[in-house]
Amino acid sequence: MELLNTVPNLIEEESAANRTEKSVCSLPATDRLLVTLNRYELRKFFPDTALLESIFPETHSIEACCLKEEQWHAALRSYQPTAILSCWSTPRIPEDIAGNPESPLKYICHVTGSPKNLVPRSFFERGGIVTNWGNLAAGQVAEQALLLALSALRNQGAWRSQTEEFSHTPFWDMVETLQTRTLFGRRVGVHGFGQIAQSLVRLLRPFNVQVFAYSQGVPPEIMRQADVVPCESLAALFSQSEVLFECEALTPGTFQCVDESLLSCLPDGAVFVNIARGHLANEAALQRELQSGRIRVALDVVATEPLTPEHPFWTYPNAIMSPHIGAPTADRTYAYGDFASENLRRFRNRMPLQGVVSISAYDRCT
Structure with a gap:
């Protein structure tokens, strides 16, 4: 042609x-x-x-x-x-x-x-x-979300800095220092319930997780049909999620909806994964949480892309970054x-x- x-x-x-x-x-x-x-x-x-x-x-x-x-x-x-x-x-x-x-x-x-x-x-x-x-594309974006969650749970952001130190370290000392975790049996939250979120729910099933969800405008019955527990509010969703997947659509009503007060609802040690839109989260609030070390964050999207080399997100060992590569795969x-x-x-x-x-x-x- x-x-x-x-x-x-x-x-x-x-x-x-x-x-x-x-x-x-x-x-x-x-x-x-x-x-x-x-x-x-x-x-x-x-x-x-x-x-x-x-x-x-x-x-x-x-x-x-x-x-x-x-x-x-x-x-x-x-x-x-x-x-x-x-x-x-x-x-x-x-x-x-x-x-x-x-x-x-x-x-x-x-x-x-x-x-x-x-x-x-x-x-x-x-x-x-x-x-x-x-x-x-839904399945491939969900696949990327799962990858990011697993990477954050295993604390992959800290691997590089510890590789040389751990070359002669016993296995149990390594996993203890890195505080590696499993996805099996976790309480998982999903914000949004479109095709990507529903594909993700199916991918999560082998891990025997309990899935909660919240999405304004989505009837709770649709979530229940997928064996997902609907939450009454975002705060309720965040407060009981050991792993939280951000999958919601970006609208004027959801712009920076993940703010400091909402992030503070996450349990200590929780993982926050965003594979939807960067502007859903207040990045200053995310940085404060990363600085505190209280939670782990994994992002495929940010507010301004591509992320500049000098951006603070790169400096946190409890942050996993991927360059908006959820879909399509090559x-x-x-x-x-x-x-x-x-x-x-x-x-x-x-x-x-x-x-x-x-x-x-x-x-x-x-």
Whole structure:
């Protein structure tokens, strides 16, 4: 598939068209797909682009991230796509196309997760359809959460500083000094109860843990059906959790909801794991807890990413940091491309789509 880095004459052609009487934009005679991924994303998710090109009768591909804003807008007006295949690098859809019910654009197939920075809300309001990777990433993010919890329980942050010292140290002295712990039989809390949290609950079962959860708006019965004990408040959840997983969506109501008072509810020696969004936690409060040594913290997300080398989080032995690598893993990226390709086929054949983003889910996205 040939990527076009420029869109020759589109702006000039559009200007000429504007000099003529404008008519209502009609639907194209055939479905048109506009692929807007950059070279890296195409190679990562669609190693065989020939298969991607075969789905629609007309397919165009542009490296949209290389276009100036006016070129991007002109390209959309020129190609008149029925569907757009988008990814991390795709620029935001302009409002005059997203919110226009006469626009031929009906479907945005987003290869990865949140479409919030790409798609204006008006696209949903006028009946546009958006899909993303659905539940495909949930298991891998949950897997990362479990890894971080186990690493923190075994006090991995202190391993490097102790390696040389322990080279001639008896085994029992090592585990005593490191204060290693097990996940088996723990009281585990989960803040949030979406697909990632539910995948995590399933991963935790072999450890014979008791799972508690809290998520505003989620009926307690849904938690009970998963053999999870619902809590009446966040404070109640934190106070009884020896391991606390932060899985909640970031909204104005949850911004920095994990504050000093809530962290103080955690039992001494507890582990706090965040694999959701960095802005859910007050990082100054986290640093104070780390400085005290009272709890252990494991983070895959922080408020400002990437974390700078001089950030204090790196200095605490009771902190485990991973660079927002929950999903997708390198060996499974093709599956996300396959999922998107299948959705494009379904759209082309007017079949039900998978991983549809509802407007309420969009509002919870970050």
